[in-house]
Amino acid sequence: xxxxxxxxxxxxxxxxxxxxxxxxxxxxxxxxxxxxxxxxxxxxxxxxxxxxxxxxxxxxxxxxxxxxxxxxxxxxxxxxxxxxxxxxxxxxxxxxxxxxxxxxxxxxxxxxxxxxxxxxxxxxxxxxxxxxxxxxxxxxxxxxxxxxxxxxxxxxxxxxxxxxxxxxxxxxxxxxxxxxxxxxxxxxxx
Amino acid sequence: xxxxxxxxxxxxxxxxxxxxxxxxxxxxxxxxxxxxxxxxxxxxxxxxxxxxxxxxxxxxxxxxxxxxxxxxx
Numbered sequence: 001x002x003x004x005x006x007x008x009x010x011x012x013x014x015x016x017x018x019x020x021x022x023x024x025x026x027x028x029x030x031x032x033x034x035x036x037x038x039x040x041x042x043x044x045x046x047x048x049x050x051x052x053x054x055x056x057x058x059x060x061x062x063x064x065x066x067x068x069x070x071x072x073x074x075x076x077x078x079x080x081x082x083x084x085x086x087x088x089x090x091x092x093x094x095x096x097x098x099x100x101x102x103x104x105x106x107x108x109x110x111x112x113x114x115x116x117x118x119x120x121x122x123x124x125x126x127x128x129x130x131x132x133x134x135x136x137x138x139x140x141x142x143x144x145x146x147x148x149x150x151x152x153x154x155x156x157x158x159x160x161x162x163x164x165x166x167x168x169x170x171x172x173x174x175x176x177x178x179x180x181x182x183x184x185x186x187x188x189x190x
Numbered sequence: 191x192x193x194x195x196x197x198x199x200x201x202x203x204x205x206x207x208x209x210x211x212x213x214x215x216x217x218x219x220x221x222x223x224x225x226x227x228x229x230x231x232x233x234x235x236x237x238x239x240x241x242x243x244x245x246x247x248x249x250x251x252x253x254x255x256x257x258x259x260x261x262x263x
Binding site: 012015016019020023046054058061062065066068069071072073076079080082162165166169170172173176177179180183184185186 | 194195198199202203205206209210213216217219220221229230233234236237240241244245247248249250251253254257
């Protein structure tokens with residue numbers, strides 16, 4: 001019993017270090033996204049925005065927010081040993097993330113018509129970099145799902161699930177700022 | 191344990207409702223407000239508020255300095 005407790009304490013200690021490392025990575029990534037966000041306002045000001053579909057913007061934003069909710073539910077379910085709910089929520093998160101990616105890359109991009117102008121360049125730069133993060137997030141979630149099926153995580157020891165969740169929410173936070181910057185602030189350029 | 195579980199899921203539900211309501215609010219503000227020169231300020235404020243809820247409740251930023259004793263106590 002004592003050795004089990006010691007091992008769990010050791011796991012918690014490592015978890016704390018891993019958590020700090022993940023947040024440091026996210027803060028460094030924030031600087032890249034923040035640079036794009038500032039560049040958008042520097043180049044276009046607050047009176048101009050790219051020509052994009054408002055309805056699609058709202059739809060994909062809603063998808064990503066709901067996916068974040070399901071990721072939270074999945075992580076909570078894992079922490080309480082609610083395995084069925086965990087798998088179900090994780091699968092919904094992956095599905096919604098994939099739909100978001102399709103919405104941006106397969107639907108919004110063809111509609112946006114890249115013409116080499118500053119507004120479209122900014123739009124493709126910001127959505128492209130963000131979409132790449134969504135894609136890596138989906139890979140991360142699929143890996144976590146597979147490892148869960150192998151029985152690698154328990155209610156007490158599931159750091160990779162938490163890491164995937166924090167990363168997924170970070171991608172959501174970035175979009176929370178990109179959505180008004182690209183879709184809502186200013187009038188259509190040209 | 192059951193009470194804690196219920197409370198944890200409840201937080202998720204509440205935050206989702208707040209996030210969706212704020213998103214609809216910013217959509218309406220962005221599409222129907224005519225004053226482009228000032229509308230950016232409330233839109234950014236709403237984004238900051240939404241980010242705050244996600245970072246605090248979904249990302250559990252507090253675990254950085256408390257660990258996750260709350261969940262496993």
